[in-house]
Amino acid sequence: MSSGNRLRRRVLVAATSAAVVILASACAGTASTSTSSSAATSGTPSPTTTAPLVIGASVSLTGDFADSGKAVKAGYELWADEVNKKGGILGRQVQMKIVDDTSSPTQVVTNYQNLITQDKVDLVFGPFSSLLTIPASQVAKRYSYAFIEPAGGGPKVFAQKLDNLFFVQPAPVVKSGDVYADWILSLPKADQPKTAAYAELDDPFSAPIAENIRARFEAAGIQTVYKQVYPAETRDLTAIMSKVAAANPDVLVSGTQSEDAYSQVKSLVQLKFSPKFMFMSNGANSPVEFPSKVGVNNVNGIMSTADWYPGSPAESSPAFVAAYTAKYGGAETDIDPSSAEAFSCGQLLEQVAAKTGKIDNATIISTLHQGTWPTLVGNLSWDAIGQPTGSFSLIQWINQKLTPVFPADVAKAAPVYPKPNWGG
Amino acid sequence: MNVPALARGGVLTVALLALPLLGLEHWVLNLLIFTLMYAAMSSAWNLVGGFAGYPSLGHAAFFGFGAYFIGLWFQHHDVVSGYEPFVILPLVGLLAALVGAPIGWIAMRTRADVFAIVTITLLFVAQTLAFNLDDLTGGAQGLAMPTPPFELARFEWPFYYAMLWILLLSMALTYLSMRSKVGLSLDTVRADEDKALGIGIHVQGVKVLSFSVSVGLVAMAGGVWAYYETFVYPQFAFDPLITIGMVLMVFLGGRATLWGPILGAVILVPGQQYLAYKLGGSQLYLIAYAAVFLLIMLLMPRGILPTVADRLRRRRAVGTSSDAGPPTAAPPSAGAGSSVPVPSGGTA
């Protein structure tokens, strides 16, 4: 027994040390290659530096958030290409270092640790999803990096009260549906809905939107006749939609992501119930997916919100669209808004550099806290904890096209109500 | 034969204790924290899945339990020194063990495959509860914790030492059980539970004991993890992939061995995290991962340690057979899981 055990352990020690050696050499190898760049870029870079400006970001290329993650990656890389064509930032070529976090909170922490302390990147951008943004922003905060992030707007992100964080969308998630409430409540009293139903996906990016609208509606006297929160794994929304139909509300407010939005519409069509007003926080704002999933004849009259959308009035939008379609192919309508949001992160950097002549983290943080910054997703400004103070645009499917309808300064058509029946 | 084993353990302990003092970079410490976490959890899983032969797929339920316990503790207490969560860690372990005992008692009425499924069901129940009891857990909004107030230079140290402490505790408990009747009883349960029952082994008792201790250890690791991440979310804290990670590492290193799970963790965690960091962009990541996994399972179904030990033993047996002489000097056993035919020591 004893000698067997001893032998076994010796093998173990050998194998362990082998593994450690392999690991250590792998690390040493990369460490030595990265020191060259870090030596040049560490400390406060002087404006005369010509070394590339390395920006690290971890996005989900595999796992639950892979689709959106890839869209974010496309946006970052497109911006880097564009800015480099213009000669870079302060004469420095931008180099994106994008790594995969496999949609895992553990990996995202490892990635930002590695980006900041191993590869010593100059700046970082955020990952996709609030769930990953929270642990990632903690790491960035620890090393005093500015954390410009395109896709982490959930309430708990701001509950951290970080002064280095900037959410690159017009409004925090909670308030992103406010524009709908604004519009409904701006209608003549007689036209306003009297009863409302709410169907909300239970996650940080969906239910809070509907809840916020509900609070506004109830305060204005619109009666809640049905409300249901459903878990993310609910594949079948027929049950909930049949209860919505039974409650027969004037307005259906849906806090949705994507698949559940399609599923809601399909169920309603099958149930032959068409409410007078219908708002979906997400999913319905997808120009290609939504009509293809629910049928082009079933989209008209449905409302949603957007920051960037095909035909967006933002000044930089046409150039962005041209660059995007040149690089990735496809049409304007194939562009995921997440790409535009990611692109906007870069636009902010350009402006900070142009304004201050510097591009270090402290400058970025202090500069962005003041003033208003035009981007693809609108003119952005932030409060002390990184919450944007603007609002989204209300968009509606009119004649099978997504059209901005409210507020007036972006509207290209008047809102259509009541919503036409299915198949119309 | 006890002294060298303890000496080896001592050397390892001292080495790991001293590691942060070498001035390692933050990212190395970060990787070590996750490696130690999985080493500790695999070692703990091994008590049930390896020694008792009950492949629990529900251990992440207790990981989540620990994570939420620490998260909820912060809802009612302010951070002063930042070390409070570590102080209450033993309490977390104890509570999880107490909760785990009746669950183990019920779940372990079933065997092997059904047990695996019942435990994974347990995991989904726990996840559903975390989502639905939103008044308590914050539900789908998640639960954020305050930033740990440690100075930047040594930020990772408390987490590193906490994980190390759990690992050492788990290995010490494993070692003690291997050396005592607990280990003997678990060996009989794994080999033939009905027979073990018939010779008066306290089958249910040792099974529940190992389950309870095991999940207690995993819960403590979950608590430290939550504090390090500063955010818990039902899907992340009760993640089947966390259990799968433990299982894989134990199978890779060698089931029912003291060092196997640690070896598995040392190979897989840095491998996985580093590969994802370095080549994660490649779509083939998952395929490569699965392929490696399959190869190991097919070539070394018993795990690295037992397979390698066996090969060496065989080579050695051949080398020394000339002076071995009488059949009684047949090679000594390699512990659990040996299937190498050894010449029988004669018949009566």
Next chain:
Amino acid sequence: MHALIQGLILGILTGGVYALMASGQTLIFGIMKVVNLAQGAMVILAAYFSYTLFADFGVDPLLAIPLTTAVMFGLGVVIQLVFLRPLKREDSAQLSLLVTFAVALLLEGFMSVTWRTTYRSINTDYANASWTLFGYQFTVVRMIAFVLSLVSLGLLFLLLNRTRFGRAVRATVQNPMSAELLGVESKRVAALGFGLGAATAAAAGSVYGLLYPFNSGSHYDLISELLSIVVLGGMGSVGGAVIAALIVSTSSAVVATMFNPTWSSFTFFVILILVLLIRPQGLFGTVERGAL
């Protein structure tokens, strides 16, 4: 009352699909004592096949079934031969759990490379149609799915009960040792049986693709439900799986319509645990005589 009945209708219709998916799983367990964690991935793979045939060649998913079935059968046989047959050890049950999980990962990786991770759904022109009978909604796709599942289950039943191969399979399920003595080649039965299990995944996949959007990661959700159904019905019992599938889907549909969808999966897990406490062998599992 209306909601309850609507829930029941929904549950029963969905139950048929689950029954089909779970029958393959339980069959594989019965024959080989292998818990096939790749069953969900095989269903999704078949759904992708159907999707491609529909989207690129305009083949209706229902007509595609014979083709996908043949492909999946072959794939199942190959998986068994390459990955499972080599495991000939006393603990092969535990190992096969891991091996089939790895196969699931492999398939998932393959699918995410081939079809990316965007959700797909098979949108035929009858996707949104429904009939109204006595005030209750009957979705056309669901009806088709249900009927198709019944037909597939019926064919499976005939195959198991009316053919030589089926008899060999049933003999192996009941008692592998005596089946071997009676001249059943258990190795061949195992390979063909795994193929058969995969073939049921083909039919199930086409139906699944009609009903729900899916992507390469969808198999995780599926597999936990399938396992629970198989355990509830009794490992290895096809009839048990069918009944358990109906119990699962009606109980969750009823809870979702009557009470709250957030608790519907929970209800089912509670049923599962209660059943296992009283009958650890599942509803229709048997304690084998002389099992000791």
Next chain:
Amino acid sequence: MSALLEITSARKVFGGVRAVDDCSLSVEEGSITALIGPNGSGKTTLFNLITGYLGADGGEFRFRGRDVTGSDPGRLYRHGLTRTFQQARVFPHMTVTENLVAAGGYRWRDLLVPRVSRRDRARAEVLLEEFRMTHVAELQAADLSYGQRKLLEFAAVLMSEPRLVLLDEPTAGVNPVMIETMERHIRERNGVGVTFLVVEHDMQFVMRLCNPVVVLNNGKEIFAGSPADVQQNPMVLDAYLGT
């Protein structure tokens, strides 16, 4: 002599088949009782009922005068009732000594003592000596011949000094020399007061060793008596030849 084990109206049904059907039987203290019967007559099921591996659907089991109906195997073992299995069940990857020690019937508080303590080793050595297995003490049970494994299983159940040992086909698959060894050990142990209940197909072995002989058919006891009487009983012949 008094009844060490007494079974009244035991019943066990498997999916409609009555494996044990209203069976009563008693085993006298100090005897070597044989339990014979054609295949499928319920012998093994009855063993499983007696040792608590299966729960009976009805009937009463008394051991050493106490009602033990529904007790689990471990409890019965600690009371002194133990068994061996048809296919020698030992722990293949544990050493012979460990196999013996594991069967030592220790208590809760013993769980923390070393795996094989000095006392355990001493006890095991005595048995190994008796069974002439000292030279294989440190081998894994998997490395033993089948006969040796059967012997080991038998030796192991003696570690706890049982009062009644149920042997399930002790000679099946074993060479003639080993059968003799087995027989000798049973006699020796019987000589120091251990009672045996033996299921066996080898009739010569039964006739040499056992008295009384109990015959089971269709889950019922149909006869009990001396070996000589069994051979002449028409009902027994019928049971063996008729079905």
